[in-house]
Structures are given as C-alpha cells and as structure tokens.
Amino acid sequence: MSVCSYSNIQLSGLRGVLMDLDDTLYNYEKNHEYALRKVHDELFLGMEYLEFSQLYRAARSAVTRRLSPQGACRSRLFAFQNIFETLGTSQPFVKAYVADELYWDNFIENMVLAPAAEAFLMRCEQMELPICIVSDMTAHVQIRKIERLGLAARIAHLVTSEEVGAEKPDPRMFQAGMHKLGIHRPEDVIMIGDSLEKDVIGAQSLDIRAFQISLAQEC
DSSP states (O other): OOOBOGGGOOOTTOSEEEEOOBTTTBOHHHHHHHHHHHHHHHHOTTSOHHHHHHHHHHHHHHHHHHHTTSGGGGOHHHHHHHHHHHTTOSSHHHHHHHHHHHHHHHHHHTOOOOHHHHHHHHHHHHTTOOEEEEESSOHHHHHHHHHHTTOTTTOOEEEEHHHHTSOTTSHHHHHHHHHHHTOOOGGGEEEEESOIIIIIIHHHTTTOEEEEBOHHHHO
16 A cells, blocks of 8 residues: 555545544654653763663663553653663662653654644544544653644544553554544544554554555655
8 A cells, every 4th residue: 555645535425533643743753863862961961872772772672572562561751761770770760750751841842743734634624524543652641742733622532552452553442533433334434644554454454444644755
C-alpha cells in the first residue's frame, strides 16, 4: 500500500474517524531530539551526547521488552530510571522524575500541528465527523500533547494503550475507538496513521479502511 496524502482521503459516507497522534498530527522525531538534548544538557553534561543517547535507546528498549504490551512500556520515566540505576546514581527514581518532567515539558512546548493535518481536521469539522485518537502511549502525556496542539475541543475521544492494555496493531485498540464513537460497522469509519504495520494493517484486520500518512511527504 502506498503512502496517501491527507487531501486525497475521502470522507463522504463516514460516521467517524480514528487517528494516530505521534507522527500523524505532528513531527515526533524533531520534538524527541530537542527534548532529549535538553535532558542531556541539564542532567548529563559530564557525558558526550552520543553516549547518552545510546544509553537512552538501550534503556527504552529494556523497558519495552519488560512491560510490553502495557502502555507503561512507553514510559520515559522508567527509561531514565533505568539509566540512573545503570550509572549507580543515588535515588535514581527521584532523578528519573526530574528527567521525565524536563523531557516532556520541552517536548510538548516545541510541538506544532502539521498544516496538512490541520486542513484535514477542518474538513472533518465541516462534515461534523467526530474524531477519536488511537495511540500507543500513556494517557496523561497524550492529553498534554492534544492540549498543546489546540485540539482538546476538536477531538471527541482518546484511546491509549495504557487504557486498553494492548498496543496497535491489536484489534482491541481500534474496537475501543469505534465503541467510543458509537460506531459498530467498519465501513462507517476510517483509520489514519503513519505506521503501516500498527495503524494500517491493524485496522484492516477489522475490515476498517486505513490510510498511511507521511508528514515528510506532506510538506
């Protein structure tokens, strides 16, 4: 399946829309890199950034392996705690909390809604189509992102892997979104996301039409 443009997605005949959040409504990697460098500059100045980023990647992978498919497997706090524990830092849980707050404050402050996504959301509003965000992440972080992007009043519902106890492409994620929208037939809804495996193939397993978006190609 080829990557689709937001402008080519047809909305007629639908009763609702399921959407991913990260790298679908805004650029995730840009914000992640910015936030991670802020954590390094504030808390790990005695270490080269490359070494720190490698430690972080290893910590995130370890947390994911241990906690997947729970939403907590996405926890940055647990990843930072893993780093501080690996380094033998005293009170690693306290320092991890500081790092987690620093990371998300900078990440969220730097977020910008993608113009193509904004235009698509406006089309949905004009057609009175409710939107449910379906995302692999902890709920409180995704709510902060939605608020920062100015979408709190424009999104009808939110489904997170923390709430469902499973991650995409598990069908329960999409079923939860349909349930919140009050939609029972797969032909009445579509799914939009950046991941072919998680968003597209996951939704298609329930016969939901799905579209893969690349924000890089939308620019």
